[in-house]
Amino acid sequence: MTTDTISLKTRWSDFRQQQPNVRIRDAARQLGVSEAELLVTGVGETVVRLAGDFRELLREVPTLGYVMALTRNDVLVHERKGVYEKVSLSNHMGLVLGPDIDLRLFMQRWQWGFAVNENDRRSLQFFDAQGEAIHKIYLTEQSEGVAYQTLVTKFRADDQSEQLTVDAPVGKSDDTADAAIDVAGFQAGWLAMQDTHEFFGLLRQYGVGRQQGLRLAPEGHARLLSLDVLKQVFATAADRDVSIMVFVSNAGCIQIHTGPVKKLVQMGPWYNVLDPAFNLHLNETLVGQVWLTKKPTADGLVTALELFDRNGQNVALVFGERKPGKPELESWRAVIADAVR
Structure with missing residues (x-):
């Protein structure tokens, strides 16, 4: 086109x-x-x-x-x-692993x-x-x-023309019907995870969409929340100075903030973090669902909030600050527990 x-x-x-x-x-x-x-x-x-x-x-x-x-x-x-900092790239993947700029790059896009x-x-x-x-x-x-x-x-490209040929938008594929999925096998795989990164492979193994997977999760491991709960989590984390991780993604990049959030501002339909080094702008009118998830790891359960747009696309993840080999922050679990009462 x-x-x-x-x-x-x-x-x-x-x-x-x-x-x-x-x-x-x-x-x-x-x-x-x-x-x-x-x-x-x-x-x-x-x-x-x-x-x-x-x-x-x-x-x-x-x-x-x-x-x-x-x-x-x-x-x-x-x-x-x-x-x-610490920029590394292979054929299809890239990483930027500085303490401030933290990226996962999907270079084929x-x-x-x-x-x-x-x-x-x-x-x-x-x-x-x-x-x-x-x-x-x-x-x-x-x-x-x-x-x-x-x-x-x-x-600088040799071609400095104003012509651009773009591909048509990629349509979203429909999820497999619940009845055709080995739900028991999927749930057993969920409970057997040793790392949160295994979740994507688990979804592929059982042919499950991500939002669908949360709906089919083992009992007590996924819960649908309101957007107000998400905002309460941010507010409580800010009040208690709890360091969090905010992942925002598109088809070609995941960008991660690790650290506290402080200045939270509502501007019309936009909910904002307006800190000196980190800004986040969330358009509330375009949020489809917010889920609380609990996934097993070798270090214990990891608790996260997962945001989806109205098309069922995962657009953000929020965790407490954590690193492999260390259990989840008790302060983060307390933030979640107080917000979802």
Whole structure:
């Protein structure tokens, strides 16, 4: 699907004049295109197309110094400031394992890259084949501007056209009917887990969707909650200074915050964490379900909140801070227990 860029450029310009405060992702939805298709209309002005191996580009991101990493989906925006450290990449997977910037990268989804200058706010932005945003890296006042320009020059594409051919959106596959699933086997597998990372393989083994799996969980190991309980968990964790982990994901990236949350602010339909190094923006109108889950590990039960959008897609996970080899924080369990009474 190739965009009529000239027509779209005019429509995008008119839209910004009429609705200057609408973010580009929301504008793209209203205009019936992807965010990448809107962005590419700025090539030659505010946008530079990037090319080459994005794994090599990511290996050089630490030279930018202190930046802001942004990963989002339709429901949540996760923004974390820090330095990219311990960057490692294979053919399809990537890791960034710094104390501040903590990422899991699924490189087969990284199709397009752009350097963007929005009113002197410079960034690197990456998109999948459907034109959906995967990950963005914004310079801060403490970033290395010369290193940014060096990186953009090195990975600048020869093709600086405004044409972009995107794939059609991928439809969600339907879950297998409950009656066709070995529920007893699935539940036994759940109770036998030694690591939370085994859960994805368990779902695949039994052909179970993630949200469906929570519904079919062993008794006492998954519970449907209200969004208000999630907000109470954040508020209690903030009051008690309990360190938490917040995972926000899309098809190409998982971004993780580990640490306390402090400043919680409601702004219309958006529930926000507005701390100096960590911002989270949750659009309450797009949340489908919130689940409390308990999964066995070699270190004992691990308790989490799992958020799903209205299409049943898992969009976020919230844990107490933990590391393999150590049991879950009792302070986190107390936060959960007090919130779900």
